[in-house]
Amino acid sequence: MSLKYLSEKQVNEMLDMNTCIGLMKDVFTAFAEGKMENKLRSVFPLQAGNVFGIMPAVIPFEEVCGAKLITVFPSNHSKGLSSHLGVVAVFSAGDGQLLGLCDGTAITAIRTGAVSAVATEYLSRKDSSTMCLIGGGVQADMHLKAITMVRDIKRVTIWCPTLSESEKFCKKHKAEYPHIEFIPCENCADAVKDADIINTVTPSTVPVLFGEWVKKGAHINAVGACSKTARELDSQCVAKAKLFCDNYDSCRNEAGDYLFPLNEGVINESHLLGDLGEVVSGKVVTRTSDEDITIFESQGLACEDVVCAAWLLKQ
Ligand SMILES: NC(=O)c1ccc[n+]([C@@H]2O[C@H](COP(=O)([O-])OP(=O)(O)OC[C@H]3O[C@@H](n4cnc5c(N)ncnc54)[C@H](O)[C@@H]3O)[C@@H](O)[C@H]2O)c1
CATH class of the missing domain: 3.30.1780.10 (ornithine cyclodeaminase, domain 1)
Structure with missing residues (x-):
């Protein structure tokens, strides 16, 4: 055979x-x-x-x-x-x-963007139109493709470790998305500050997204940090948001974004409000106000x- x-x-x-x-x-x-x-x-x-x-x-x-x-x-x-x-x-x-x-x-590559799109559809504000990408690799490409399928995105800001990488990303996608304004940013805070949807898609082990930058009503897909020793979000960011995960076991065992603030005593276990299954099936309360900040913590599941x-x- x-x-x-x-x-x-x-x-x-x-x-x-x-x-x-x-x-x-x-x-x-x-x-x-x-x-x-x-x-x-x-x-x-x-x-x-x-x-x-x-x-x-x-x-x-x-x-x-x-x-x-x-x-x-x-x-x-x-x-x-x-x-x-x-x-x-x-x-x-x-x-x-x-x-x-x-x-x-x-x-x-494809399923990770798709899972964030599902989370974004259920957790972000329906009128979200501005999106930030922190990181400009494969997952940035996939998140651009996936999130634009569930929200009418009109402006994309991007921050990468070098401005030239951000510029390259914008140049690469401009022709495919002529209706979207692409803005490469020199400073990560500037990329984040007006974004309705923020995607962290880097292999960084230390925070790249800080709560003080995130505007009210934003939704965050935290995708890059998939081990207990790595994080992309600072503790304040997690504390000020409603936190959802793809899977409880994975989040409690593998997610530095959750475990660092938990171990610091900045949040407690009840801060994790639900998994994506509960979100999709309406078993948990999600966003109750346009001012809520939501986080989808993605570990990636077999x-x-x-x-x-x-x-x-x-x-
Ligand atoms: N949650 C999931 O299911 C899932 C699935 C796939 C990938 N990932 C993770 O997402 C991350 C991105 O994956 P990818 O395939 O796009 O990788 P990639 O290598 O294609 O791109 C990584 C991007 O992050 C930038 N970067 C590198 N080091 C950085 C740092 N210290 N601080 C800020 N930015 C940095 C790079 O310049 C690049 O733009 C990886 O950590 C990967 O393991 C998670």
Whole structure:
């Protein structure tokens, strides 16, 4: 039997963002209905801050199980490689057969933007029209694509460690989004201050977003910090916001953005108000005022990857 394998190019061609947003809504609805099993990832540190991760999940409603194997090498771009390289394997939960493999780089990229779009649709103000990107890599591209599908964005500000990277990002996207004004910023506070939606998409281990910069009514997708020793948000930012996560276990075990302020005593455990399944299914109260600040803390879940791969392998 020949094994089905979908390359990065094939995944990018087949898994359009709109479809993926729909798949991610299904994932979190299934979570809320108790129809999803997800285990914490195992992460092996490699040299120089790089990591190898294994992310397993069982998807009962698709009758599949599977896992993503992924390496994260943040400085890989200098070698012309992606910072995230991996594969998602899908097995039949009926007879145990390996159904196929899909490139994990493309799935990770697309599903992460899609999950933030779901969170943004349910948590941000409906009239949100200005968006800030902190970081200008793959996830900045994906968040631009995904968030513009759920909100009518008219202005995008971006801050990267160098102004030239921010300028390059704006130049790259201007033609595709002619109705959006793109503003590269030299200073992160300037990029943030008028934004209705803020996305932190960096591998920084120390805060890049400070609460004092965030305007009333903003929604934040905190995406980049996926370990207990890394954070992108300062404690004040988390304290002044309504906090939601993708998954309680992941947030309580892996999210520095939550664990740093918790361990400092700036917030307590009741500050975490719900997971995305509860948000999507209306089981928790979310925004009650146009002045509320909301945070979606994204760790990234194996079930997101396996659902995408299972869908791709069925096409
Ligand atoms: N939550 C999730 O599900 C999920 C999924 C994929 C990636 N991620 C994480 O999101 C982050 C971004 O991923 P990506 O694929 O866009 O990476 P990338 O390497 O393509 O881009 C990273 C961006 O961050 C900037 N940057 C690097 N170091 C920085 C620092 N110290 N401070 C501020 N900015 C810095 C870079 O200049 C670049 O613009 C990574 O930490 C990654 O692990 C999370």
